[in-house]
Amino acid sequence: MKIAIASGKGGTGKTTVSTNLTSLLSEKSAVVLTDLDVEEPNSGLFISGEKICEVDKYKMIPEWEKDECILCGNCQKVCNFNAVMKLSKIIMVFPELCHGCYACSELCPTNSLPMKPKKMGELKHFKSGNLDFIESKLIIGEEQAVPLIKQTLDYVDENFPDKTIKIFDAPPGTSCPVIEATKDADLILLVTEPTPFGLHDLKLAVETMKALKKDIGVIINRFGIGDANVEEYCEENNIPIIAKIPNMRKIAEIYSNGELLYHKIPEVKAQLENIITFISEYQQENTL
Amino acid sequence: MKEIVIISGKGGTGKTSITASFACLGGKDVIVADCDVDAADMHLLMQPDWKKSEDFYSGVLAEIDQEKCIKCGKCADVCRWDAIPVIDNEYIVQPLDCEGCGYCALVCPADAISMDEQNVGKWFLSNVKTGTKMVHAKLGIGAENSGKLVAKVKSEAKALAEKNNKQIILVDGSPGIGCPVVSSLSGASYVVLVTEPSVAGIHDLKRVYELVKKFGIKAGCIINKADINLEKTKDIHAFLKTENIDLISEIPYDENFTKAMTQGKTIVEFDNGKIKQILEDSWKKIKYL
CATH class of the missing domain: 3.40.50.300 (P-loop containing nucleotide triphosphate hydrolases)
Structure with missing residues (x-):
């Protein structure tokens, strides 16, 4: 009970x-x-x-790996919490805004945002x-x-x-x-x-x-x-x-x-x- | 313009009770903002006229159109919150579990999921009994995004202060260290920490001050019910000294706070003795910082 x-x-x-x-x-x-x-x-x-x-x-949050990234910006587009931002040559992740939904990570065409644990x-x-x-x-x-x-x-x-x-x-x-x-x-x-x-x-x-x-x-x-x-x-x-x-x-x-x-x-x-x-x-x- | 946040x-x-007392002492000079949006109580002492009220929309929730749904289950597979169970053979979003991430809508092959903006509460602009204006709010039941509603209350208060040429915004914050508190601290010029000499009071004071430090905001402390435990009051003094936090004042335990509240009054309107004097002195210190 x-x-x-x-x-x-x-x-x-x-x-x-x-x-x-x-x-x-x-x-x-x-x-x-x-x-x-x-x-x-x-x-x-x-x-x-x-x-x-x-x-x-x-909690799991995405971490940007730049090598394969084609900077398509899909990650920013799918994030409802403004936790991922595409600048001209980099992807920035704001961990405190991330809710851990995995959308940016799993929908990334080059797997450039693997989810990593953050205490x-x-x-x-x-x-x-x-x-x-x-x-x-x-x-x-x-x-x-x-x-x-x-x-x-x-x-x-x-x-x-x-x-x-x-x-x-x-x-x-x-x-x-x-x-x-x-x-x-x-x-x-x-x-x-x-x-x-x-x-x-x-x-x-x-x-x-x-x-x-x-x-x-x-x-x-x-x-x-x-x-x-x-x-x-x-x-x-x-x-x-x-x-x-x-x-x-x-x-x-x-x-x-x-x-x-x-x-x-x-x-x-x-x-x-x-x-x-x-x-x-x-x-x-x-x-x- | 100064933004003084009380947490x-x-x-x-x-x-x-202390914030409302300062609002009374500050009178027409201050704009009041009640940022404890999920248990807002300040209006009980300030007699607002609820002059203006506006719905507050923030965040989205998923909804599945059952006519379009092909029951493939992709939405439930991607949902990290298990918010889409199958009930009577239909995929149904549970609003209290849905986080509003929109992942389900992105993967739905039938375009059956819409993400609808949520009314998460109301905010109000009122004239209050102290001859000034107050911005306050009411968060919807169980609503998320309390931090955003806090930000809204603060920005409205700021706009009011600018428009009316007021120099001080007095902000009543919420308990805890989470998103509404973080939101009320952003942009603050000075933080007043109200504590009590108990193990729990000190434990929580230390945690919330660590958060204040991250923002680099100068802080002062009021020890309420200071005579309940003199040893613990000494411990608080030591902590304030180490952290270089101003000791603004010590207020003795006094049930007149409650008596005043039952009459819809602040203690400075009710008591003409020692407590009123302490709060007047405290307000002077805070005001001229």
């Missing part, structure tokens, strides 16, 4: 929920946490374990008892997170059976990286806060997940601050609120040191148990 |  922890707004507590939930689940059964916020992965700051695998991840990030796999933790980090300057998210998900699929509970810590927002990180998930848990920003971005996230036809639940973090509008919105739209994590300065302080919360704050543990109950009921209902 | 790496550090 795959569960994505997502949110429209950044900084609402996705990583806090992902890491604490995974750690608590692992006290009873095997669970895999994958940090898919490859631009700014933070789960690893809260989870420790023995590193059992580290691999570089590559875009690193994947690391840690293990601690029942808990497997996987994180990928995008190289700074690489603009496209989606290919790395995709390869990370492939790694998870190849290494763990379907039955295992897999938690994905998703990136913020509603654009393509979020779609990639959530599209294979069975259940999406949206973490929000009870503020106007939280509500506005929650609505965007809900619309996005509806477009993907996903089942969703909402977790309200910093509950008690702000106003009641998030709760009203969820009630009006029949979206289950499955946990309310209280607003406490102490939580912010513990979090700031990179520590998990539920050992120290019983209120947090109680809310995580609500989430676990919701997940196991969902699992039974959907025979996952 | 943070990590989300939820207070970037938008």
